[in-house]
Every structure is written in C-alpha cells, then in structure tokens.
Amino acid sequence: MTTPTPEGDPFAAAAEAVQTSVLAWRLVMAVADAVRRQQQRRQKGKEEGLPPAEQAVSEAAAEVTKLVPTDISTALMAGADWPQMAQQLVALRRAGVDLGEFLPRVGDIAVTVRDAVAENAARMAREGTGEWERMLRETLPAGPVREAILASPTWPDIAATMARLDERGVDVRQVLAAAHNEGVGVDQAVARVLAADATPAASRDAVVSYGPLTTGLDLPKDLDLGDRVRALRQLAISPAENERYTRWVREAMPQRGREADLLVNARQWPLVAARMAQMEKNGKPVREHLAQLMKDTSWEDGPRPQIGSRLVQAANDALRRPLGDATASRVKVNTTAARATSTTVGPTRPRAAEGAARAEGGIAPHRRESAPAPRRGRSR
Known part of the structure; x- marks a missing residue:
C-alpha cells in the first residue's frame, strides 16, 4: 500500500500518478523481457544474457530521454531499478526490437496510466495471484505472450504489480491488452533476427x-x-x-x-x-x-x-x-x-468437395462450428 496523498495537494497527487505510470512501465518491460528470453530459448536453446549495467545505462538514457515524456523518463531514471530496465531495453534492441517504435508506444501506455490515476480514487487491493491469473487468461488470447508471462519466474512479481496498479485505480485489463500487443511485437522481432517465421507453422x-x-x-x-x-x-x-x-x-x-x-x-x-x-x-x-x-x-x-x-x-x-x-x-x-x-481412395465427388471448399473461404476447421451430423439409433 502507498501512503495516501495529502488532500488538495496537486503536486503530491501528480507525483503519485507518475510513480504509478512507472509501475505500468515496469509491467510492460517485464512482459517484453519474458517474451524475448523465451523466444531465444526456443530458437537457440539458451537466452542471451543482459549487457553490463553501466554500458546499458549510457546507451538507454539518451533514447528514453528523447522518446518518453519528461516527467515519466525522469522518474524512470531516478528509480533504483533503472539500471536493470536499461539492461532490458538494450537487450531488446540487440535482439532486433526497434526502440524508436517500441519506446513511444510504451510511453503512451504510461501516460494513459498516469492520467487514469489522476482521475480515479484508490481502491482496496486484492490479495494473491489466483485472481490475476484468471484475469490474464480472460484478457489475453492463448499464444506465446500469455505462456511467457505464466511460465516466467517473475510471474509473482508481475501479479503483485498488477495488484498495485488496480489499487491505484488503473484499468489493469487495458494495460495487459496493450502489453500483450507489445509482447507480440517483441516475439516477432526476436523471431526475425533468429531467422524464424513471425507466424510459426502449426505444430x-x-x-x-x-x-x-x-x-x-x-x-x-x-x-x-x-x-x-x-x-x-x-x-x-x-x-x-x-x-x-x-x-x-x-x-x-x-x-x-x-x-x-x-x-x-x-x-x-x-x-x-x-x-x-x-x-x-x-x-x-x-x-x-x-x-x-x-x-x-x-x-x-x-x-x-x-x-x-x-x-x-x-x-x-x-x-x-x-x-x-x-x-x-x-x-x-x-x-x-x-x-x-484416404491416401489410396480418392473422394467420391471431387467437384462438389471443391465447390464446398471455395464456399468456406478457407476458414480453419477448428474455428468453424458445423451443423450436427444426422444421428442414428443404436441397434444391438
């Protein structure tokens, strides 16, 4: 729980809103880093380590200052975990993610959270990760991003961050949906660098x-x-x-x-x-x-x-x-x-089958609910 801001103090309220936007930033970065690591493990058998913190801070600071709103970038770089976030950003760039496109989008997410906190009263926090796991499954579609989050060793920390955002009046589902979109981009960017298809063939x-x-x-x-x-x-x-x-x-x-x-x-x-x-x-x-x-x-x-x-x-x-x-x-x-x-017996009516296939428009079988087949009574 955070200390309540003094009533009527606009500066304290603004600072609280910015700090909450930093939490949202951390959530998006945790998702992006989890996806990068999993994609590298899947394609190369191991994940690439983070660059040295001192070097990463120097490389990332200029990009963040240039592409992220001033109040948020200042709060980010003043935090104790800034070196780790800088390492994650540099690792994403080396993996193939364009920070010139990635950072402004994450900045927009942080701004949305900052404004939401300024307009909404804090609510009671919910405890445990079960609720957040259900929300994650309901909000995000099945795929590499959702699997990366739930399989990440930092999942408890991600769930705790979601709880803190919710406590401060943030629409966590909206942030998750936005983070998912960025995770998909990270997954595809890393896959391209690893010479993998952006949309892998079905297993x-x-x-x-x-x-x-x-x-x-x-x-x-x-x-x-x-x-x-x-x-x-x-x-x-x-x-x-x-x-x-x-x-x-x-x-x-x-x-x-x-x-x-x-x-x-x-x-x-x-x-x-x-x-x-x-x-x-x-x-x-x-x-x-x-x-x-x-x-x-x-x-x-x-x-x-x-x-x-x-x-x-x-x-x-x-x-x-x-x-x-x-x-x-x-x-x-x-x-x-x-x-x-059958591989040995051809279809009995190929032309009808071809016409039906054209009429279906290429819809995947498991996505199409077909009419029930005529039922027959059992006989003994």
Missing part, C-alpha cells in the same frame, strides 16, 4: 487435433500435447482446474475408475479439459453433460488398446450434445470423410 498436435475435438476452442498454433504441464498451460487450464475436472470425470463414471483413468491420462485430455473450462465459464452444467458417458457406453465397443482414444471422443461428444438427447453417441466412423482423406 503436429495442433494440425491433427483440428476438427470436432477443438471446434470453438482457442487453440495455440504450437500446441504440445506431449508435455502435459505445458499443454494445460497453453490452453489456460490451471492445476486446480485440471484436478477439479479429473474429479468430475471420476464422479461421472462410478465403479469405472480404470476407464476414467484411461480418459484422464489420454494424450488429448487437455483438449477435453479445455472444453470443460469453456463450458464452465459460460455457465453450462459440465457434470450433467459428463453423466451422459454412462448413458451411452458405445465407447466400450472395439479393441481394448484404443479405448482411451474412444473415451476422449465420447467425452467430447457428451460435452457438446444437448442434455436429454437420447440418441446414440456420434463417436462413429464417418465413412465418407474417411474415403475423402
């Missing part, structure tokens, strides 16, 4: 997961289902949420603990968990949908080694199927689609 997991399993989900291009912890983080599923969804599955499948474990331990479980998180956020009864797994047990039919994969499809179908729908599960083989994607 194999992202490609093979396209379809009903990911329809409507915010799927990151670099999805890595081989790393369970990272995949859950990429899909914005916290450990507590994953534990809760696991428990719900076991509750929905009483006396079927082995099958429930096969579902939860399946490679594509994070996608099922993401579907449950989306439904929970939208206020839908997730557990009631999961109960449909035991009303239609067609997932039992077939080779035992593939039951985990069938359960993933059945769970996704149960979550998407309207409650009270007594028809059989749609976890069936679509023979038309199988023929159309």
Whole structure:
C-alpha cells in the first residue's frame, strides 16, 4: 500500500500518478523481457544474457530521454531499478526490437496510466495471484505472450504489480491488452533476427487435433500435447482446474475408475479439459453433460488398446450434445470423410468437395462450428 496523498495537494497527487505510470512501465518491460528470453530459448536453446549495467545505462538514457515524456523518463531514471530496465531495453534492441517504435508506444501506455490515476480514487487491493491469473487468461488470447508471462519466474512479481496498479485505480485489463500487443511485437522481432517465421507453422498436435475435438476452442498454433504441464498451460487450464475436472470425470463414471483413468491420462485430455473450462465459464452444467458417458457406453465397443482414444471422443461428444438427447453417441466412423482423406481412395465427388471448399473461404476447421451430423439409433 502507498501512503495516501495529502488532500488538495496537486503536486503530491501528480507525483503519485507518475510513480504509478512507472509501475505500468515496469509491467510492460517485464512482459517484453519474458517474451524475448523465451523466444531465444526456443530458437537457440539458451537466452542471451543482459549487457553490463553501466554500458546499458549510457546507451538507454539518451533514447528514453528523447522518446518518453519528461516527467515519466525522469522518474524512470531516478528509480533504483533503472539500471536493470536499461539492461532490458538494450537487450531488446540487440535482439532486433526497434526502440524508436517500441519506446513511444510504451510511453503512451504510461501516460494513459498516469492520467487514469489522476482521475480515479484508490481502491482496496486484492490479495494473491489466483485472481490475476484468471484475469490474464480472460484478457489475453492463448499464444506465446500469455505462456511467457505464466511460465516466467517473475510471474509473482508481475501479479503483485498488477495488484498495485488496480489499487491505484488503473484499468489493469487495458494495460495487459496493450502489453500483450507489445509482447507480440517483441516475439516477432526476436523471431526475425533468429531467422524464424513471425507466424510459426502449426505444430503436429495442433494440425491433427483440428476438427470436432477443438471446434470453438482457442487453440495455440504450437500446441504440445506431449508435455502435459505445458499443454494445460497453453490452453489456460490451471492445476486446480485440471484436478477439479479429473474429479468430475471420476464422479461421472462410478465403479469405472480404470476407464476414467484411461480418459484422464489420454494424450488429448487437455483438449477435453479445455472444453470443460469453456463450458464452465459460460455457465453450462459440465457434470450433467459428463453423466451422459454412462448413458451411452458405445465407447466400450472395439479393441481394448484404443479405448482411451474412444473415451476422449465420447467425452467430447457428451460435452457438446444437448442434455436429454437420447440418441446414440456420434463417436462413429464417418465413412465418407474417411474415403475423402484416404491416401489410396480418392473422394467420391471431387467437384462438389471443391465447390464446398471455395464456399468456406478457407476458414480453419477448428474455428468453424458445423451443423450436427444426422444421428442414428443404436441397434444391438
């Protein structure tokens, strides 16, 4: 908590507003530096260290003085952590970021925060990082910036900064959104210097997961289902949420603990968990949908080694199927689609397929919600 400014003292109020804008600056710089480090680790296997503090201060001071409003630049360079921020700025420039474009944009963010503090009364601080993690997931789209923030060892410090900004009347979501845009720019600039694509190709997991399993989900291009912890983080599923969804599955499948474990331990479980998180956020009864797994047990039919994969499809179908729908599960083989994607059998109606493709306008399959396939009753 900061000391309240004397009532009616405009100079003290202005100083408080400037100091808060410096906090916003630190938040943006922490995000940018986290993205730079991760991009270098991903492409080179290691991150480049920070330049010597004395040299960085000399190089960065002229740029900050020239490109940042005077009151904010003065406060920045008077702070005890200015040498570290100067090192981060120089490291960004050496990584390929144009400070002539970056600094004015960060300066605009700081000015917005400064003005917001001057106009808003301080509010009570909120404790802990859980609330800020939820805000981060709700505000930022899945991708390298959000992953870099949550994976950064400085995440607790970032969350504390967000709490202090909120305490002083700042719209933290707006600052986060602006910081995200700068983080994307940093990610792309560093990637260009490392001879990487600014928009990397989709990973194999992202490609093979396209379809009903990911329809409507915010799927990151670099999805890595081989790393369970990272995949859950990429899909914005916290450990507590994953534990809760696991428990719900076991509750929905009483006396079927082995099958429930096969579902939860399946490679594509994070996608099922993401579907449950989306439904929970939208206020839908997730557990009631999961109960449909035991009303239609067609997932039992077939080779035992593939039951985990069938359960993933059945769970996704149960979550998407309207409650009270007594028809059989749609976890069936679509023979038309199988023929159309086969490497040995060509599509039965190529011209119709081409026309449909043109009509779709190139929309990614997992972003397009298709009409439900006709259902067929089960027969024994």
